[in-house]
Amino acid sequence: MIDKKIPIYLASKSPRRRKLLKLLNIRFKSFSVDVREELQDGEHPVRTVKRLAMDKFNAASKKVKEGIVITADTIVVLNKEILGKPRSKKEAFETLSKLSGNTHTVYTGFVVANLSSGKKIIDYEKTKVTFRKLERKEILNYIDSGSPMDKAGSYGIQDDYGALFISKINGCYYNVVGLPIAKVNKAILDIIR
Numbered sequence: 001m002i003d004k005k006i007p008i009y010l011a012s013k014s015p016r017r018r019k020l021l022k023l024l025n026i027r028f029k030s031f032s033v034d035v036r037e038e039l040q041d042g043e044h045p046v047r048t049v050k051r052l053a054m055d056k057f058n059a060a061s062k063k064v065k066e067g068i069v070i071t072a073d074t075i076v077v078l079n080k081e082i083l084g085k086p087r088s089k090k091e092a093f094e095t096l097s098k099l100s101g102n103t104h105t106v107y108t109g110f111v112v113a114n115l116s117s118g119k120k121i122i123d124y125e126k127t128k129v130t131f132r133k134l135e136r137k138e139i140l141n142y143i144d145s146g147s148p149m150d151k152a153g154s155y156g157i158q159d160d161y162g163a164l165f166i167s168k169i170n171g172c173y174y175n176v177v178g179l180p181i182a183k184v185n186k187a188i189l190d191i192i193r
């Protein structure tokens with residue numbers, strides 16, 4: 001069990017991450033941090049998600065001074081190409097067309113840090129996701145719903161539409177949604193020990 005006396009902060013604006021952390025049945029507060037999420041050519045995806053989660057942690061630790069802070073970053077990788085959040089509807093269309101009929105990998109890097117003790121865990125999870133072949137029309141309909149625009153890879157596995165695109169998943173489902181809760185739970189326990 002997690003000691004309820006230690007304040008826990010989720011530094012994220014993602015409503016999905018808030019929902020996932022609630023599954024751990026802990027009390028926490030959330031606030032957002034403003035970080036420029038820059039992708040670097042040739043950088044390994046694991047390094048990318050850990051780096052971005054650390055950037056978010058560094059920004060978060062300017063706002064709170066004690067307790068446990070959790071941050072995360074999710075990217076979609078297809079054939080070594082990192083697909084972050086789309087910058088336009090056109091880019092969302094291109095991304096979903098690339099994902100159609102293919103298998104990609106979703107990486108989420110996370111930081112769980114105890115500001116009171118100085119202990120910090122930086123880790124990641126990866127999940128393979130296979131899309132069935134998509135029709136042009138269904139991609140356009142999905143983009144019209146607005147849902148792809150704030151999501152890595154331009155889709156949400158948890159969306160009404162998005163769920164219908166997926167034929168197979170290998171690994172942690174919650175990792176795809178944005179927070180690998182089994183690993184995060186273990187990290188919280190390890191860090192307060």
Ligand SMILES: Cc1cn([C@H]2C[C@H](O)[C@@H](COP(=O)(O)OP(=O)(O)OP(=O)(O)O)O2)c(=O)[nH]c1=O
Binds near residue numbers: 152
């Ligand atoms: C692949 C996939 C991503 N996503 C989301 C999770 C993340 O919110 C988003 C990836 O962007 P992130 O930059 O990881 O997170 P964020 O900007 O939404 O939130 P913050 O940095 O404040 O924590 O994509 C889904 O919701 N479902 C999916 O199936």
